[in-house]
Amino acid sequence: MTRKAWLSKFAAGHNAVHARLAQRGQVASALCPRCHEEIETPEHVLSCRYGDPRFEECAPVLLQWGKKTGAAPGLMETIVEGISTWRKQPRTPQPSRRYARSPPLAEAVREQQDIGWGAMLMGLQSRRWEHIQGEHFRNQGSLRSGRRWVTELIKKFWNTAWDMWSYRCFQVNTGHDEEALNLVTAMDRHILHVHRLGTNFVPPELHSLVNCSSQSLLRRPVEARLAWLDKIDLGREYLTGRQAPAAIRGYYTRRLVQGGLLARLRRSKLPPTLRTNDRAPQKALLTIEQEEE
Numbered sequence: 028m029t030r031k032a033w034l035s036k037f038a039a040g041h042n043a044v045h046a047r048l049a050q051r052g053q054v055a056s057a058l059c060p061r062c063h064e065e066i067e068t069p070e071h072v073l074s075c076r077y078g079d080p081r082f083e084e085c086a087p088v089l090l091q092w093g094k095k096t097g098a099a100p101g102l103m104e105t106i107v108e109g110i111s112t113w114r115k116q117p118r119t120p121q122p123s124r125r126y127a128r129s130p131p132l133a134e135a136v137r138e139q140q141d142i143g144w145g146a147m148l149m150g151l152q153s154r155r156w157e158h159i160q161g162e163h164f165r166n167q168g169s170l171r172s173g174r175r176w177v178t179e180l181i182k183k184f185w186n187t188a189w190d191m192w193s194y195r196c197f198q199v200n201t202g203h204d205e206e207a208l209n210l211v212t213a214m215d216r217h218i219l220h221v222h223r224l225g226t227n228f229v230p231p232e233l234h235s236l237v238n239c240s241s242q243s244l245l246r247r248p249v250e251a252r253l254a255w256l257d258k259i260d261l262g263r264e265y266l267t268g269r270q271a272p273a274a275i276r277g278y279y280t281r282r283l284v285q286g287g288l289l290a291r292l293r294r295s296k297l298p299p300t301l302r303t304n305d306r307a308p309q310k311a312l313l314t315i316e317q318e319e320e
């Protein structure tokens with residue numbers, strides 16, 4: 028799905044937000060799977076406090092983009108502050124006060140308030156931003172167009188909305204990996220048990236493996252813990268001359284390595300990469316062409 032198609036679906040609530048899934052009977056609750064406090068609408072995905080770390084990554088990038096593209100003084104700061112204040116209190120948005128001494132900015136904020144800041148992230152912005160930016164370009168004797176600039180800004184916001192959405196999915200989907208996490212927890216319990224048995228059932232060549240504190244053992248990476256367990260198990264089989272039952276033998280290796288849970292565990296640690304970037308469009312893209320006049 029292209030970013031634009033995704034966004035229009037997302038904005039219309041046709042995406043897999045819980046409000047929608049609950050309507051279709053696919054999930055029991057329309058509540059947000061992250062905070063469990065509000066109905067999960069597209070706007071909530073953009074404002075849920077569990078998305079804070081992601082928005083905090085995007086905000087400085089957007090401000091940087093504003094600097095690179097010659098945004099009117101205070102314009103991007105006002106917008107980013109507006110969105111960020113709205114995210115903190117989506118239901119009772121507070122007007123931005125910092126730039127209230129600039130009447131055009133204050134007016135734009137008021138109008139955006141009515142349209143909604145979440146809507147702005149989805150591409151619905153007050154025309155006043157465009158006018159302020161256009162005026163700024165004109166005052167500088169620039170031929171660049173406020174409308175073109177705002178169009179570029181909207182593309183940035185699409186990326187930010189996507190970033191908020193993919194982060195939400197990342198957070199929700201790590202729920203599936205509870206399976207992997209639970210398995211590792213079970214493995215650690217088993218390691219502690221084996222470690223407590225000490226050198227009793229371990230051939231002398233492997234005593235050094237057991238002669239360490241259980242804490243230092245559990246601090247090793249999962250792969251190293253798994254290897255430790257495999258070695259001890261093999262050593263024990265060697266010593267007793269008996270193979271463990273097939274269901275138990277190499278159980279954790281089978282599930283974690285062959286079963287792919289280890290790979291999932293590794294993937295689940297990394298949030299999706301940010302699409303929001305501060306890349307400025309070519310100057311020509313911001314310039315009014317003759318035929319437009």
Ligand SMILES: [Zn+2]
Binds near residue numbers: 062063064077
């Ligand atoms: Zn939430």
